[in-house]
Amino acid sequence: MLCLVLTWIGLLKDFPATMPVPWFSFSAATSIAYSILHFTSKRKKASVEFLFSIALIFAGIINALNLIWLKPVYFPLVISASVFYSWQTVVPLSFLVILLRLKVLFMDKTFLEEIAFSASLLLTAVISSVIFDKFKKEKGKYYTSLKTIKHAAMPETDTESIDDNEAVSHYFASMLKTEEEIKELLMAIKHAVFANSVNFFMPYQNGFMLRCSTEEKSDIIVTGKGIIAECFKTKKAFYSGEINEDISEIGYIKNNKVSSILAVPVMDGYALTGFLTADSSIYHAFSEPVRNTTQMFAAHLARIVERERIYPKLKRDYNGLKILNEESSKLVSLLNLNVIAVKLCEGAEKIASSQAFFFMAAEKQFELIHHTGSISGNKTSFDLKGAFINIAVENRQPIYMADMKDYRASVLPFSAGNICSIFVIPLIYESKLPGLFVMSSEKADFLDTFQIELLRVMCNQAATSIANAKLHTEIEKLATTDGLTGLFNHRVFQEKLSEELKKLSRYSEPSSLILADIDLFKKINDTYGHPTGDLVLKEVSKIIRESIRDIDIPARYGGEEFAAILSRTDSKGAI
Incomplete structure (x- = not known):
């Protein structure tokens, strides 16, 4: 890096014109050194330095021969670099190329010209990087055997x-x-x-x-x-x-x-x-x-x-597994808990005619998500203690009672008609119990061994699908919200803002954008510590959520900066 700085300083002092032999020898040696480092080093971190050393030689030639009209040569250099390198290399290179023109930048006669040249070069670097990056992703379709x-x-x-x-x-x-x-x-x-x-x-x-x-x-x-x-x-x-x-x-x-x-x-x-x-x-x-x-x-x-x-x-073992395969395949790709519950109950009824109930664990209680039988009342959340099905929850093992005519205690936490036999399956996934599936019938011994095995496999599939749905929801939340404040993150904010701007180009309804930050936030962190700073961020986020409508879009823009998009709201309404 020191060699590049010295070469650049020599360029600013017109050494290519006044001392061409030592300057060009030193710049060529620097370029060769960085090219060797760039093409042989496992780290491959010298791409910007290598390209800048080449640009320095071009600048020296222009300076030595006083060929000002050759300065557009930097444009093909930047575009060529975009073909082989990512924007992380090309954009910094364009900034460094601008530094090569630092001496003439502040001359009164050429100031505006140099500003226009620098802006054009930087814009070329950004556009060419975007175009070639997209081209690299889409080119070349190969066919495997x-x-x-x-x-x-x-x-x-x-x-x-x-x-x-x-x-x-x-x-x-x-x-x-x-x-x-x-x-x-x-x-x-x-x-x-x-x-x-x-x-x-x-x-x-x-x-x-x-x-x-x-x-x-x-x-x-x-x-x-x-x-x-x-x-x-x-x-x-x-x-x-x-x-x-x-x-x-x-x-x-x-x-x-x-x-x-x-x-x-x-x-x-x-x-x-x-x-x-x-x-x-x-x-x-x-x-x-x-x-x-x-x-x-x-x-x-x-x-x-x-x-x-x-x-x-x-x-191969069971010809009747066709039903299980059809119903399980429906559950595999589902990411909605309510749909999973419906499909599980429908599939279970195809295996054995009965009433089906699907409960989802919710802290100490269980919520009835879906059922195919008739129940009394409109309550959906139940404490299973005292009910027969709670035995399966406590033991985490399926229970099949073929004859319950003489069973006097409560079978379900609600009245569901005459129950002569029941099958209870706790849905287990990685030692956790996300739900409970129950089948009951007015007939005694309504299931055989094969049907029980089919139901157990389908419930295992349902447990995995529930885990998939929860995992998908969690990942979606992590990808769209800020982990500390719970507001939308910067990426989602930019997407929502772009959508809102597109709406403004089509409709005449106003929209407002609020940008805010916390004054003296660094002083709070330095004085009371970052945990206290985090509490301040959470409280400010809470105030923002409480102050806007449900249709508005609050976001953490970055650090202690916040933003909110207010749809269909003019400046007076935003204030």
């Missing part, structure tokens, strides 16, 4: 028990919804860890294949070697925030540059079912908390893959 996809996709089947047509039907029925769930999970991971792409690789023959990705499969070309291949051999997680594409092979090729790679094994017990990878064009993109979060997602993905493996076995 159809034979490889077909071979990898077909699950193991008992060819003696089903024919080819049944095998194809079995494949699409069991895989379609699971593919959607895995895709949704990968998309959730991508937004949660701010990755460029997230991929799920599975073992295939002596190597591995791409099972699912947040990108188009044709955009990811698997090489079968490199980091991912080594991970499959060691069964260990891998992380590097300093990937050098020239000397390191990741194991797959994609359109965008990869500077950080995280690979996490997806384990089914002691068996490796695949690897979950996340990549980014930013160096050191995945911190330790992010890596821990990805480990959690990998465990969840393992459960999805395990469930996918179990379902075909159940289909």
Whole structure:
């Protein structure tokens, strides 16, 4: 960096014209040194310095030969840099190029001209970076081998028990919804860890294949070697925030540059079912908390893959599993708790004609979300203590009572007609009890062993779907709200503001924007500490929420700054 500063100072003192040999020799040596560092260093952090050293040589030539008309050469330099580098490199480079013209910038005759030149150069850098970044993401569509996809996709089947047509039907029925769930999970991971792409690789023959990705499969070309291949051999997680594409092979090729790679094994017990990878064009993109979060997602993905493996076995063993498959597939992709409750009750009634009740755990009570039978009263929240179904909650085990004619105590926390037999299943997910499913009938012994097993599997699916729905809601909240104040974050604020501005261009209704900050907030932090500062931020956020309407959009703009978008409100109404 010192060499660049000295070269730049020499340029400002007209050394290229007065002392050309030493200046150009020194600037050339500096450029060569940074080019070697740039192209051979694993860190690959000298891109701005390397490009700036080239710009210095151009500036020296212009200065030495007094060719002022050559200064537009900086524009193709910036545009060319945009082809190979991201905006994090090109935009700082354009600022540094402006510094090359610092000497003539403050001359009265050329001041406005230099200001216009600098603004144009900076605008060119931004526009070209955006265009080429978008182009890099969309270019090049590659096609993987159809034979490889077909071979990898077909699950193991008992060819003696089903024919080819049944095998194809079995494949699409069991895989379609699971593919959607895995895709949704990968998309959730991508937004949660701010990755460029997230991929799920599975073992295939002596190597591995791409099972699912947040990108188009044709955009990811698997090489079968490199980091991912080594991970499959060691069964260990891998992380590097300093990937050098020239000397390191990741194991797959994609359109965008990869500077950080995280690979996490997806384990089914002691068996490796695949690897979950996340990549980014930013160096050191995945911190330790992010890596821990990805480990959690990998465990969840393992459960999805395990469930996918179990379902075909159940289909081969039980011809009646078609009903379970149809109803479970409906639950797989659902992210709404009320819809999950409805689908579970409807599916259970197809397996056995009865009354179905779905309760959701809510602290110490249970809320009745959906039911297909008749109940007395309009109450929806119940304390299950004293009711028969509470035994299943306390023991966390399914209970089937085939004959309850002589049972005198309360079966349900409400009156639901004559109950002669009942089946209670607590929905368990990772040692937690998110809900309770109950089936009752006026007939004794209304379920056989097979039906009970079907209901248990479907309820396990429902428990996983409930966990998915809650996880989706939590991730959506984390992605849109500020963790401290609960207001919308800066990203959502910008999106909402853009939408509001578009409305203003079409409609004549007024809108107002309020920007506010907390005076002397730094003094509060310095005097009373950051915990007290956090309390101040929370209280101010509470005041903002209480002061505006439900349709308004409050946001934490950053630090102690807040903003609020007031739709259909003029300046008087905003004040």
